[in-house]
Amino acid sequence: MVSRVIPVDNFDLVIFGGTGDLARRKILPGLFRRYCAGQIPEDAQIIGAARSDEGDEGFRKLVGDAVREFGGGRHCEDGTLENFLERVKYVRVDAMGDDGWEELQGRLRLGVVKAFYFSVGPSLFGALAERLRSFGLADDDSRVVVEKPFGHDLETARALNATLAQHFKEEQIYRIDHYLGKETVQNLMAVRFGNMLFEPLWNSQYVDHIQITVAETVDVGGRGGYYDKSGAMRDMVQNHLMQLLCLIAMEPPARFEPDAVRDEKLKVIRALDPVDYHHIARGQYAADDDQPGYRVHVGDPRSKTESFVALKCHISNWRWAGTPFYLRTGKKLRGRGSEIAVVFKDAPHSIFGDEAGRHNNILAIRLQPDEGMTLGVTIKEPGPGGMRLIDVPLDMSFAEALGAEAEDVPDAYERLIMDVIRGNQTLFMRGDEVEAAWAWTDPIIEGWNRRGEVPKPYDAGSSGPEDALMLMHRDGRKWREIKA
Structure with missing residues (x-):
């Protein structure tokens, strides 16, 4: 095709x-x-x-x-x-x-x-x-x-917006976040709002929890000076992960038009509860036998900046009340990948008995690498010997499904720049979105500074600090594996 x-x-x-x-x-x-x-x-x-x-x-x-x-x-x-x-x-x-x-x-x-x-x-x-x-x-x-960065905190974001507003109207300003230009991110809206299969189930009655992961295997590289002033919270959560959270959680807009979409995203940000500090895990990758650690890379032996962060968030609205959203991002991890996983609840009653085990459906949306979607479905294991259940994936890679080689799928920047020329702001952040995201993020960072918290060290090539695993284990859940 x-x-x-x-x-x-x-x-x-x-x-x-x-x-x-x-x-x-x-x-x-x-x-x-x-x-x-x-x-x-x-x-x-x-x-x-x-x-x-x-x-x-x-x-x-x-x-x-x-x-x-x-x-x-x-x-x-x-x-x-x-x-x-x-x-x-x-x-x-x-x-x-x-x-x-x-x-x-x-x-x-x-x-x-x-x-x-x-x-x-x-x-x-x-x-x-x-x-x-x-x-x-x-x-x-x-x-x-x-x-980006669209400011360093709420105060600087407001100042930056005010500076731009002196010379340009809001409809002329395109705040670019390349994550929103990814094919899979846009397909997320098509899957949600173009299929009756999913939208009726997209709420707290049927969804157990949602995981959003952006994992990197690289270190801070040549960005050490900038990164040590920002950290994972400012560099990734406040913008990239926040935008993914908005798209997965927002209400259907009346039309697929810039302000209609961005109005619904803004409602999600404003409905986010403050995050309890017990529901946050911070980490900093340590040195190993072959590679120096974070503090060497940024040139500060006492740095308290996080290279990993995980959070448990809640959205106080009718659709999502009681459904936790788990966010995590970090550098020098076991694998590289960005994924949104919608984990549906178990069936309320299993007619097959305890020996069949507990099974739930998971819709995994891969943003990178190999953009695509996987839906986990429970079936009977082939063969005699009773009703034994197993989970199998219905897997779709966009490059394969659409009959196009990977190089033919437009890069995020390609798509977004063409949207600028068309005058389409749907996939760009509005000024009030940016400020609302900082208003939610700033108290988290201020809490760390006030308590003098130091990020927990974690091994390079691991899945992050132990605190992040406990964040899920306390709730009887577990992170999806980051493949190497």
């Missing part, structure tokens, strides 16, 4: 920080893949803007190298890459001064969609926004894309 590609309107896309790591690894290769798919108009412009003096040819070389390294080897030898690079330009711009802005303004065209991607640190957002307006580059139809 070949997916239908819908071209977008003609556009000029300016990438501030166009020579940076995110642009090289994700944004530019993603745009090239969309060009290969026939989704980008032939005369669209992609303009890199940064402080270095690259020039058009220097930037084209950088883009070509990035595509060859991170673009999956798509159509690099048949002239397609050269054709794409003809649409790539560069302007040297001083974000904090006046240099380069008039030249950039002269490169932009009238009558096309104009989008500005802030692939820079939040400290530059205000300066860029102000200059886009003062030099006449942006108008009331332009769009700006901002990357």
Whole structure:
């Protein structure tokens, strides 16, 4: 099955920080893949803007190298890459001064969609926004894309939103979270709201609990300076896991439209109960025989920042009252994977007797790797000897089910950037969503600091600290295994 590609309107896309790591690894290769798919108009412009003096040819070389390294080897030898690079330009711009802005303004065209991607640190957002307006580059139809972190806490998030609001309307601001661009995340809404099979069961009467896991095998790497000021709670829970929680728990919106969807997500965040400190596990990966631990990686032998966190959360509304949501994320764990598991309750009575065991259905939604879904179903074990029950999976990998190779499935950044050009904000966070998420997160972090808590060490390559296992065991439950 070949997916239908819908071209977008003609556009000029300016990438501030166009020579940076995110642009090289994700944004530019993603745009090239969309060009290969026939989704980008032939005369669209992609303009890199940064402080270095690259020039058009220097930037084209950088883009070509990035595509060859991170673009999956798509159509690099048949002239397609050269054709794409003809649409790539560069302007040297001083974000904090006046240099380069008039030249950039002269490169932009009238009558096309104009989008500005802030692939820079939040400290530059205000300066860029102000200059886009003062030099006449942006108008009331332009769009700006901002990357996380959207603040460090509620106070800074409000200040950041206020700064952007001085120059752009909310409907022009696209706060990008690449998790929301994943095929499986969007399919979560299709499964819930497009199938009568699941939606009637999607509540506390039938769901025992829900697990949301984002596990990484890597360490903090070159992000140690940033990460040690943020930790797993700020870096992952406040945004990525919070968004997954909203999509799994929200009420059906009246329409699949940006504000209708985001209104329902906001209701979930505001219905979240404060988290009891007994329902939180924090960890920090320790050194092993071959590798240094977290504190060496961040250069602070007394760091109290968590590289792992697990929480038990409750949502106080009619649909989910009494159903716990277990969230966990961490680095240097046994396996790499992101998964949402909806664990349904046992049948109220087993007609097969105790020897058949207890069985429940689990809908596991895999976000990465191998995006897809698995539904566990209880059947009779084949063969004679009585009614013995076993659980078997009904498994669907999107790449296999849709008849497409993995490289043909659009990357999250590809999909989200095209949504920016279309003017579709459904998969982007609204300002009040961000502030509500921080309002729930801040008291948890403040509680750790007030009590002087130190994260528990855990072995690299394990499933995290013992406290996280106990978080489930106390409730008679267990985490799903993170496969190596």
